[in-house]
Amino acid sequence: MSRPEDTLSADVHYDDVEARKYTTSSRIKNIQASMTERALELLDLKSPSFILDVGCGSGLSGEILSQTPEDEGGPHVWVGMDISASMLDVALQRDVEGDLLLADIGQGVPFRAGSFDAAISISAIQWLCNAESSETSPAGRLSRFFNGLYASLKRGGRAVCQFYPKNDVQKQMITSAAVKAGFGAGLLEDDPETKNMKLYLVLTVGGSATGTKGGDITGVVDGMDGVDVHDHRRKGTKTGKGEIKKGSKAWIIAKKEQMERKGKIVKATSKFTGRKRRIQF
Amino acid sequence: MKVLTLNFLTCAVKTCKSSADSFPLHPKDAELAHDDIEINPELLANVLPRIDWTALRTTSTELGFPELPAQPPTVEELEADEALLKELHSLLLETQMMEGKLVCGCCGHEYAVREGIANFLLPSHLV
Numbered sequence A: 001m002s003r004p005e006d007t008l009s010a011d012v013h014y015d016d017v018e019a020r021k022y023t024t025s026s027r028i029k030n031i032q033a034s035m036t037e038r039a040l041e042l043l044d045l046k047s048p049s050f051i052l053d054v055g056c057g058s059g060l061s062g063e064i065l066s067q068t069p070e071d072e073g074g075p076h077v078w079v080g081m082d083i084s085a086s087m088l089d090v091a092l093q094r095d096v097e098g099d100l101l102l103a104d105i106g107q108g109v110p111f112r113a114g115s116f117d118a119a120i121s122i123s124a125i126q127w128l129c130n131a132e133s134s135e136t137s138p139a140g141r142l143s144r145f146f147n148g149l150y151a152s153l154k155r156g157g158r159a160v161c162q163f164y165p166k167n168d169v170q171k172q173m174i175t176s177a178a179v180k181a182g183f184g185a186g187l188l189e190d191d192p193e194t195k196n197m198k199l200y201l202v203l204t205v206g207g208s209a210t211g212t213k214g215g216d217i218t219g220v221v222d223g224m225d226g227v228d229v230h231d232h233r234r235k236g237t238k239t240g241k242g243e244i245k246k247g248s249k250a251w252i253i254a255k256k257e258q259m260e261r262k263g264k265i266v267k268a269t270s271k272f273t274g275r276k277r278r279i280q281f
Numbered sequence B: 001m002k003v004l005t006l007n008f009l010t011c012a013v014k015t016c017k018s019s020a021d022s023f024p025l026h027p028k029d030a031e032l033a034h035d036d037i038e039i040n041p042e043l044l045a046n047v048l049p050r051i052d053w054t055a056l057r058t059t060s061t062e063l064g065f066p067e068l069p070a071q072p073p074t075v076e077e078l079e080a081d082e083a084l085l086k087e088l089h090s091l092l093l094e095t096q097m098m099e100g101k102l103v104c105g106c107c108g109h110e111y112a113v114r115e116g117i118a119n120f121l122l123p124s125h126l127v
Ligand SMILES: C[S@@+](CC[C@H](N)C(=O)[O-])C[C@H]1O[C@@H](n2cnc3c(N)ncnc32)[C@H](O)[C@@H]1O
Pocket: A010, A011, A014, A032, A054, A055, A056, A057, A058, A059, A060, A061, A081, A082, A083, A084, A087, A103, A104, A105, A106, A121, A122, A123, A124, A127, A128
């Protein structure tokens, strides 16, 4: 299967024609909406929040945030970043409620520290893996993005990124870039081993009131509604990765911990119950 | 672009990251619009502690609004005062910058705003 991510840059792929095609497809609309709802469920926001939508496109994900009813903690106010002027143009025509920024997330996240309660990204960040030029590398762009995202979130904040990695190398590259930026990180798979499998990177910024440990997969979903943690890990180092800044030593620790992480997490009850899923790192 | 968002946006140029002058960005030749949006008191109470009040006063004056009080209200004061809630809602969420530029006070970079969308794409040597 050919992926546009492998050959084109996002702003070239999402031109006027593609942006319109993408947004008018009711199949795509439904998929993006259900993934956004899943991301919101994982964010577990209790009250109306200020949210960053990374790679917001034409607003299919963002409008779910605006439409979140009061009894589910909404409605939320959001700001979207996207590199495709054509996608943002469609968002304008659709009169979405969020603010829109024409911006390349691989260049960073231009908001002051602690701006957002939370962030979502639906089907976008795999695009960061493709750019290779004399000035930029995927690793450099991923690092600028995750460092910027980390700083822009308030302490105790969360981000959920659904993405389509090309292979395990990309999945690993993205996840480790997030951990290196300081996030606590966990990967959640819905419908694993089916062609509808959806992958969610769940990220936490340390320093919440409850003292959630970053870095540790169980810490990420600790206290999340309806999540059971089955911890089969060896007892051992439990460094709060939330505090670790990038740097070679932290990097090595991250690598080590990564190998120690064998915790299995099973979602107990939710409206998604019945589907197969598993968490892995 | 809402005034709320302007209270969080900073210059994206790498060398401006550590400078206090890169926030807030200064509106230039701004054309404003007013959108009717349903008031959301919980959201306002949530973001109020995160609002940089000094920056908000600057932005509001630069956009031509009357001067804001020197001190922000507390969340309790806000929740108890319907008129204040409405005013803050109107300024932060309903006032939109539609056209113009956002200028960095540190490097002078001008970010164009068209149809409410700010262009933050940078040439790679500034990233
Ligand atoms: C599949 S669309 C998803 C859009 C929206 N989140 C949704 O759910 O419909 C992926 C989006 O990511 C954006 N994107 C890709 N690379 C980007 C980058 N480096 N910076 C900002 N946006 C990017 C694309 O322009 C595109 O609009």
